[in-house]
Amino acid sequence: MTETLTGLGVSPGRAAGRTCRMAGPPALPGRVPVADPGAELERALGALRATAAELAARAEKASGAEAKAILEAQSFIADDPGLHASVETAVGSGADAAHAIDEACAHHRGELLAAGGHFAERAADLDDIRNRAVATVLGLPVPGLPDPGHPFVLLAEDLSPADTVNLDPASVLALVTSGGGPTSHTAILARARGLPAVVACRDAGEIPDGTWVSVDGLRGEVETGIGEEAADGIQRRAEDARRRPSASSGPGRTADGHPVALLLNIGSAADLGSPGAGHASAARGAGQVDAEGVGLFRTEFLFLDRREAPGHEEQVAAYAAVLRTAPGGHVVIRTLDAGTDKPLPFLGLAEETNPALGVRGLRVSRVRPEVLDAQLDAIAEAARTTGVEPWVMAPMVTTVGEAADFAGRARDRGIARVGAMVEVPAAALRAGRLLDELDFLSVGTNDLSQYAFAADRQHGELADLLDPWQAALLRLVADCAAAGREAGRPVGVCGEAAADPLLATVLAGLGVTSLSMSASAVPAVRESLAAHSLARCREHARIALDADDPAQARRLVAGDR
Numbered sequence: 001m002t003e004t005l006t007g008l009g010v011s012p013g014r015a016a017g018r019t020c021r022m023a024g025p026p027a028l029p030g031r032v033p034v035a036d037p038g039a040e041l042e043r044a045l046g047a048l049r050a051t052a053a054e055l056a057a058r059a060e061k062a063s064g065a066e067a068k069a070i071l072e073a074q075s076f077i078a079d080d081p082g083l084h085a086s087v088e089t090a091v092g093s094g095a096d097a098a099h100a101i102d103e104a105c106a107h108h109r110g111e112l113l114a115a116g117g118h119f120a121e122r123a124a125d126l127d128d129i130r131n132r133a134v135a136t137v138l139g140l141p142v143p144g145l146p147d148p149g150h151p152f153v154l155l156a157e158d159l160s161p162a163d164t165v166n167l168d169p170a171s172v173l174a175l176v177t178s179g180g181g182p183t184s185h186t187a188i189l190a191r192a193r194g195l196p197a198v199v200a201c202r203d204a205g206e207i208p209d210g211t212w213v214s215v216d217g218l219r220g221e222v223e224t225g226i227g228e229e230a231a232d233g234i235q236r237r238a239e240d241a242r243r244r245p246s247a248s249s250g251p252g253r254t255a256d257g258h259p260v261a262l263l264l265n266i267g268s269a270a271d272l273g274s275p276g277a278g279h280a281s282a283a284r285g286a287g288q289v290d291a292e293g294v295g296l297f298r299t300e301f302l303f304l305d306r307r308e309a310p311g312h313e314e315q316v317a318a319y320a321a322v323l324r325t326a327p328g329g330h331v332v333i334r335t336l337d338a339g340t341d342k343p344l345p346f347l348g349l350a351e352e353t354n355p356a357l358g359v360r361g362l363r364v365s366r367v368r369p370e371v372l373d374a375q376l377d378a379i380a381e382a383a384r385t386t387g388v389e390p391w392v393m394a395p396m397v398t399t400v401g402e403a404a405d406f407a408g409r410a411r412d413r414g415i416a417r418v419g420a421m422v423e424v425p426a427a428a429l430r431a432g433r434l435l436d437e438l439d440f441l442s443v444g445t446n447d448l449s450q451y452a453f454a455a456d457r458q459h460g461e462l463a464d465l466l467d468p469w470q471a472a473l474l475r476l477v478a479d480c481a482a483a484g485r486e487a488g489r490p491v492g493v494c495g496e497a498a499a500d501p502l503l504a505t506v507l508a509g510l511g512v513t514s515l516s517m518s519a520s521a522v523p524a525v526r527e528s529l530a531a532h533s534l535a536r537c538r539e540h541a542r543i544a545l546d547a548d549d550p551a552q553a554r555r556l557v558a559g560d561r
């Protein structure tokens with residue numbers, strides 16, 4: 001019997017296959033008295049040796065030199081005699097195997113953190129080893145991305161951005177998570193990879209491993225209990241649809257020719273279908289994408305799973321790869337947006353009680369100014385070596401002073417076009433003054449919703465507040481666009497709002513000059529703009545600004561077509 005589970009569809013497309021769950025860290029059971037300490041020690045050491053062997057095997061298979069080095073180092077730590085001696089001590093004082101591993105890893109983790117610097121950066125390795133070895137001892141599934149040896153639909157509580165970056169699109173057919181929200185980075189990365197995804201699907205935790213399911217990432221539905229034959233048919237049709245070329249092409253225009261540039265959101269050159277950029281991050285089916293440039297290059301995605309700050313040469317190469325391959329030779333590079341849901345361990349930021357309201361985005365340069373300076377140096381050099389002049393913008397700009405400081409640093413390095421993302425209501429309210437200092441603005445509706453509505457963007461249950469059709473959000477966008485018009489400077493939208501074809505007409509009517517989105521969203525947005533005159537778009541904007549709630553706005557704007 002089939003059953004349909006619902007969640008939030010965050011990345012359109014269909015897929016079907018067998019499920020495989022990403023296990024979370026194992027919980028420790030209560031302590032049990034140990035009858036045979038010798039056997040208990042052997043169980044604990046056996047689990048650590050098995051973990052070391054498994055990590056060494058993964059190192060062998062890893063494609064990148066860095067991933068290989070990290071896995072090899074982890075394998076050595078799991079086999080380290082010092083760690084094994086601590087396990088022996090713990091068993092000697094009465095601990096069972098699982099608790100002995102936990103205590104020994106906690107002890108060594110504490111030592112690494114106390115040593116600071118490079119050593120502290122390895123603390124996360126010990127957490128990983130602990131989770132793997134404890135799961136082995138308890139006979140639980142080993143945490144981390146699964147590798148069942150066949151294509152699968154990945155089930156998880158939630159994924160970290162680093163997990164999502166490492167997904168292999170050749171084996172993961174779709175994502176279903178029980179947590180997560182509509183503009184979480186899991187959702188954004190799934191869209192960038194062209195992976196159908198449903199988040200906030202509460203009952204996903206109940207689906208047994210190996211169940212045949214179909215996933216509809218547009219409607220937010222997961223159908224369980226379908227047979228293998230039905231799954232094969234759905235998967236074949238989905239692959240055919242992905243291969244079909246898009247019906248539309250060319251620059252973004254309303255029906256009467258008003259230009260609204262269609263740009264791409266990317267995390268690396270691989271999202272442009274660039275060869276040699278690493279299979280793990282390549283968008284499915286990405287060929288040369290028909291768009292007018294890159295409107296948001298999220299540079300932090302290059303460094304999410306890194307333990308050390310990337311060096312100058314590596315950064316120059318990463319930025320140059322995008323500058324060379326971007327359509328139209330137009331690229332808006334965003335400087336590192338670290339913090340909150342995109343932690344970068346090498347920054348060594350202090351833990352915060354309220355990280356979304358803390359040191360993130362441009363604010364990181366208050367405590368680590370050299371990181372931003374090094375990035376701007378690398379961007380400037382990539383521009384010189386490629387001859388392509390990027391536009392460069394900072395995330396989370398809040399005040400005019402911050403905008404002026406950022407612009408000064410960038411211009412000192414010869415970067416000519418400097419801008420800011422508008423993600424904080426304070427910046428939207430001062431858009432005109434920001435444009436005295438800057439050349440352009442790009443509205444990040446994901447964070448602007450989060451901060452305007454005081455609703456965590458990762459929170460599936462607050463999705464209604466994060467709906468980009470909310471009139472208060474659109475009012476802030478309208479104010480930015482009006483400031484741009486007055487100053488004669490471009491103001492685009494690069495949050496997920498830009499990917500909604502009907503909302504794109506509203507945004508065009510509000511006066512935004514570009515819309516930036518993942519590649520898969522471009523054709524539908526292009527077709528929607530082409531079907532409406534500018535006057536009609538302005539009418540849509542008026543209706544949406546006046547609506548009492550998102551559902552009414554959608555209904556009235558759709559009815560106005």
Ligand code: PEP
Pocket residue numbers: 188296298337423443444445446447448494495496
């Ligand atoms: C945004 O906040 O809308 C945005 C585009 O930035 P990110 O999603 O990377 O925070």
Ligand code: MG
Pocket residue numbers: 395423444446447
């Ligand atoms: Mg943002």
